[in-house]
Amino acid sequence: MSLLSVRNLTVRLGREADAPAILDNISLDVDPGETVGLVGESGSGKSTLGMSVLRLTPPNLAAGTTGEIFWRGEDILKMPAKSLHKLRGGEISMILQDPMASLNPVFSVGSQLKEALRRAGKPDLAKAAEAALAEVNIPSPAERLRAYPHQMSGGMRQRVVSAIGLAQDPALIICDEPTTALDATIQYQFLDLLRELQRAHHMAMLFVTHDFGVVARICDRVAVMYAGRIVETGPVREIFRNPQHPYTRALLAAVPSTSHALDRLPMIEGAPPSVGARPEGCAFHPRCPLAIDKCRMQPATETLRPGHTVACWRAREEVA
Amino acid sequence: MLRQITGRLIEAFAALLLMSLVIFLLSRVTGDPVALLLSDSATEADRQMLIEQLHLDQPMWRQYLSFVGNALQGDFGQSVNAGRQDALDLVMSRLPASISLAAVALAFTLVVGIAMGVVAAVTRGSWIDVLVRVIALLGQSVPSFWLGIVLIYIVSVKWGLLPTSGYGTWQHYILPALTLGTFTLAAVTRLVRASMLDALGSEYVKLARVKGVSEATVIFKHALSNSLIPVVTFMGAFFATMITGAVVVETVFAWPGIGRLAYESIVSRDFPVIQTVVLVITAMFILANFAVDMLYLAIDPRMRDAG
Amino acid sequence: MQKYSFYAAIGLLILFVLTALVGPYLIEHDPLRGSLRARLDPPFWIEGGSIEHILGTDRLGRDMLARLVQGARISLAVCVVVIGIAGSIGTAIGTFSGYVGGWVDRLLMRIVDLALSLPVILLALLIGAISGPSFANIVIVISLVLWSQYARMSRGEALRVKNEDYVALARTSGLGHGMIIFRHILPNIAPSLIVVATLQVGVVIVLEASLSFLGVGVPPPNPSWGSMVADGRGLVVTAWWISLFPGIAILLVVMAVNIVGDALTDRINPALRGRTA
Numbered sequence: 027m028s029l030l031s032v033r034n035l036t037v038r039l040g041r042e043a044d045a046p047a048i049l050d051n052i053s054l055d056v057d058p059g060e061t062v063g064l065v066g067e068s069g070s071g072k073s074t075l076g077m078s079v080l081r082l083t084p085p086n087l088a089a090g091t092t093g094e095i096f097w098r099g100e101d102i103l104k105m106p107a108k109s110l111h112k113l114r115g116g117e118i119s120m121i122l123q124d125p126m127a128s129l130n131p132v133f134s135v136g137s138q139l140k141e142a143l144r145r146a147g148k149p150d151l152a153k154a155a156e157a158a159l160a161e162v163n164i165p166s167p168a169e170r171l172r173a174y175p176h177q178m179s180g181g182m183r184q185r186v187v188s189a190i191g192l193a194q195d196p197a198l199i200i201c202d203e204p205t206t207a208l209d210a211t212i213q214y215q216f217l218d219l220l221r222e223l224q225r226a227h228h229m230a231m232l233f234v235t236h237d238f239g240v241v242a243r244i245c246d247r248v249a250v251m252y253a254g255r256i257v258e259t260g261p262v263r264e265i266f267r268n269p270q271h272p273y274t275r276a277l278l279a280a281v282p283s284t285s286h287a288l289d290r291l292p293m294i295e296g297a298p299p300s301v302g303a304r305p306e307g308c309a310f311h312p313r314c315p316l317a318i319d320k321c322r323m324q325p326a327t328e329t330l331r332p333g334h335t336v337a338c339w340r341a342r343e344e345v346a
Numbered sequence: 347m348l349r350q351i352t353g354r355l356i357e358a359f360a361a362l363l364l365m366s367l368v369i370f371l372l373s374r375v376t377g378d379p380v381a382l383l384l385s386d387s388a389t390e391a392d393r394q395m396l397i398e399q400l401h402l403d404q405p406m407w408r409q410y411l412s413f414v415g416n417a418l419q420g421d422f423g424q425s426v427n428a429g430r431q432d433a434l435d436l437v438m439s440r441l442p443a444s445i446s447l448a449a450v451a452l453a454f455t456l457v458v459g460i461a462m463g464v465v466a467a468v469t470r471g472s473w474i475d476v477l478v479r480v481i482a483l484l485g486q487s488v489p490s491f492w493l494g495i496v497l498i499y500i501v502s503v504k505w506g507l508l509p510t511s512g513y514g515t516w517q518h519y520i521l522p523a524l525t526l527g528t529f530t531l532a533a534v535t536r537l538v539r540a541s542m543l544d545a546l547g548s549e550y551v552k553l554a555r556v557k558g559v560s561e562a563t564v565i566f567k568h569a570l571s572n573s574l575i576p577v578v579t580f581m582g583a584f585f586a587t588m589i590t591g592a593v594v595v596e597t598v599f600a601w602p603g604i605g606r607l608a609y610e611s612i613v614s615r616d617f618p619v620i621q622t623v624v625l626v627i628t629a630m631f632i633l634a635n636f637a638v639d640m641l642y643l644a645i646d647p648r649m650r651d652a653g
Numbered sequence: 654m655q656k657y658s659f660y661a662a663i664g665l666l667i668l669f670v671l672t673a674l675v676g677p678y679l680i681e682h683d684p685l686r687g688s689l690r691a692r693l694d695p696p697f698w699i700e701g702g703s704i705e706h707i708l709g710t711d712r713l714g715r716d717m718l719a720r721l722v723q724g725a726r727i728s729l730a731v732c733v734v735v736i737g738i739a740g741s742i743g744t745a746i747g748t749f750s751g752y753v754g755g756w757v758d759r760l761l762m763r764i765v766d767l768a769l770s771l772p773v774i775l776l777a778l779l780i781g782a783i784s785g786p787s788f789a790n791i792v793i794v795i796s797l798v799l800w801s802q803y804a805r806m807s808r809g810e811a812l813r814v815k816n817e818d819y820v821a822l823a824r825t826s827g828l829g830h831g832m833i834i835f836r837h838i839l840p841n842i843a844p845s846l847i848v849v850a851t852l853q854v855g856v857v858i859v860l861e862a863s864l865s866f867l868g869v870g871v872p873p874p875n876p877s878w879g880s881m882v883a884d885g886r887g888l889v890v891t892a893w894w895i896s897l898f899p900g901i902a903i904l905l906v907v908m909a910v911n912i913v914g915d916a917l918t919d920r921i922n923p924a925l926r927g928r929t930a
Contacts, residue, residue, distance in 0.1 A: 113558075122556070130572065131648055132646065141563075142557045190553065194557075369779065483911060486911055487855065489907075492896065492900030495896050593778065609867055620782050621779070624778070
């Protein structure tokens with residue numbers, strides 16, 4: 027059984043049925059111990075998906091959420107507040123994008139870490155906190171516990187955020203572009219650390235990114251998102267070897283230059299559509315070099331090989 | 347940190363010196379200082395004595411030095427009114443009433459303002475939020491001298507619930523403190539609401555929620571602690587508003603503080619007392635700003651390490 | 654809801670300005686001269702009142718409505734002059750300071766800090782006590798209180814804009830300093846300045862009224878709304894209308910200004926929201 031299983035998740039900007047959808051009919055599975063990459067440009071809805079899993083979307087989005095998100099078979103969207111509370115941090119945790127902003131500036135690093143450790147019921151908080159910092163390779167952890175966030179570098183803070191994320195031994199950790207704000211050299215260091223931690227804790231990981239270079243380094247499977255829909259999913263090797271959707275190909279073509287984080291892909295003409303102005307049919311067709319008339323209608327999601335699905339009218343032709 | 351404190355102390359001293367210079371120049375350059383500082387009933391001998399005392403026959407810088415020298419010894423001259431009281435003694439005797447009123451008003455303002463700001467931010471968009479914003483808008487717009495008169499008329503005269511004016515029991519504090527605090531209350535409410543909304547939308551609050559801590563901890567620990575920093579930054583400004591307001595409010599409620607003393611001495615053109623009041627209030631003001639700076643250093647860890 | 658209150662506020666402000674500009678010509682009563690026969694007449698809907706004096710008369714038998722209208726004119730005049738003076742001096746100093754930078758900037762900003770750390774309202778009392786109430790005094794005094802806000806704001810904006818690419822480009826292409834300030838920096842500062850100026854209208858009106866209430870503002874017999882409230886203070890029990898109406902006038906105008914100011918803040922410079930205490 028999948029650990030996390032998203033079924034037909036739609037998130038609209040408000041309760042009305044015709045409100046613009048940030049996420050449109052998303053289905054996705056994460057198995058225990060597996061790392062799934064969620065790739066797309068900014069505005070594709072990938073971060074919203076992460077927040078929806080913890081039911082931490084703003085009220086107007088929460089009101090416009092339909093579908094199911096199963097956690098070990100139980101629907102998170104219908105969970106009572108108490109179980110939800112246990113789920114957050116305890117079973118599913120999250121590493122946020124911006125290490126500069128995600129630690130509270132007025133409390134010491136130690137006190138913020140201990141908040142999470144206390145919930146995990148660790149007997150000796152001070153010792154557990156020290157061990158947690160040591161695990162994320164922070165030198166002289168005992169002293170660092172007393173430090174405030176502004177006294178640390180970005181890379182160091184992101185490790186603290188990871189330590190907080192791991193504090194309650196979650197079964198799934200959602201990483202929302204955790205390396206975007208970091209320098210290029212530190213990015214890969216941090217990714218290797220995450221990989222190590224994941225093995226040590228036997229966690230599953232949902233890795234939100236816009237960078238296929240990162241995907242190649244850390245993920246087992248990948249789901250490519252465009253304008254609120256998943257356009258292609260598959261094992262990382264398969265997708266790299268045999269990308270089907272023109273959008274996936276464009277993203278892959280951009281990889282060599284990804285030693286620098288980039289938010290807009292220079293290989294693809296134009297910008298992704300905003301939430302309110304998504305084109306009919308395949309949302310990518312105005313930017314797609316292979317677009318045909320048919321693309322004005324929404325293509326169905328087809329399975330090409332086991333585990334490899336794509337939503338594109340022209341995919342079959344290309345294979346043939 | 348020590349460097350910052352010394353820096354602030356030097357600034358505070360410079361501000362006080364500047365104010366003394368302004369007062370000095372105002373009294374010497376505009377018009378006739380002798381006429382300003384002596385009562386109408388003064389004799390020629392009094393005149394000569396004053397000229398000698400203040401070195402009015404000597405160059406300006408010499409006069410200023412003796413003005414500052416006298417001030418440092420607590421000699422601000424005498425009231426020109428009957429009784430010829432020592433100006434500093436007079437001001438000091440009125441100080442406790444003013445400080446106690448300002449303290450009550452400030453406490454009321456902070457407690458109610460922070461509570462309203464937090465409630466409004468947490469219930470953003472609800473009728474409670476709208477109500478709080480209307481109250482804040484009214485409080486920000488109503489002139490305090492008029493509010494005082496209206497309150498006296500309704501609460502004291504019509505309903506007979508509280509004393510109309512004067513000083514003595516705790517009941518005497520209610521209306522003046524309410525009037526004095528209204529503007530600041532509105533300011534605190536708006537400030538706390540705005541910064542709470544910022545904090546509630548911040549990444550660190552998101553992380554706290556992701557950690558799974560309770561909603562109460564999220565609001566009162568993570569969000570509120572950050573929202574109080576701007577309140578502390580503005581404390582100096584709030585205190586200034588209270589001092590300014592005190593002149594008006596003490597006048598309306600016949601409160602025996604230095605605000606009313608300032609008003610009375612202006613009406614009776616008692617310049618020695620006015621200049622003393624202004625200097626004493628400036629000193630308090632600067633002291634309060636200094637205290638706020640120190641408080642700010644104490645609560646915001648980022649400030650402690652800043653240059 | 655918010656939209657309606659905004660339009661209502663705009664309407665009220667237009668009414669205020671129109672009243673100040675043309676109101677005095679529409680009212681036959683002289684705001685400065687009363688008739689002893691008509692002393693303390695109540696508003697027309699109270700027994701003893703008459704249509705002759707719609708809002709009643711004051712202690713000296715002067716028509717309340719005529720005085721209120723004249724008071725609007727005084728309030729508006731003080732606002733325009735003060736904000737003009739404080740705004741241009743403060744903006745000039747702030748822009749210059751931010752643009753020049755270096756020790757000049759540090760020195761000027763120290764002075765701004767000092768100006769902010771002095772209880773200038775007491776200086777107003779002092780000046781009033783020495784030279785007596787006058788229109789010039791009140792303008793000078795309120796300008797002294799307010800200029801530093803413009804200096805702070807425009808300095809920050811000038812610092813920011815100075816380093817933008819297009820200004821660097823203008824400089825390398827040989828544009829003079831004066832031209833850069835007028836063509837590139839001031840237009841960028843303008844929106845923020847408009848927000849500050851709007852929010853200050855309320856501050857100016859209340860300050861002027863407070864000083865006039867204390868007797869060091871607009872000199873009698875000119876009817877400032879503040880001095881009118883003071884006139885009626887001793888008579889609230891018997892002639893409440895004297896203090897009530899000018900107070901309501903201040904409340905309404907200041908409230909309208911604050912609503913408009915908040916809306917502009919949201920539109921133009923959201924970072925300032927709630928932070929203009």
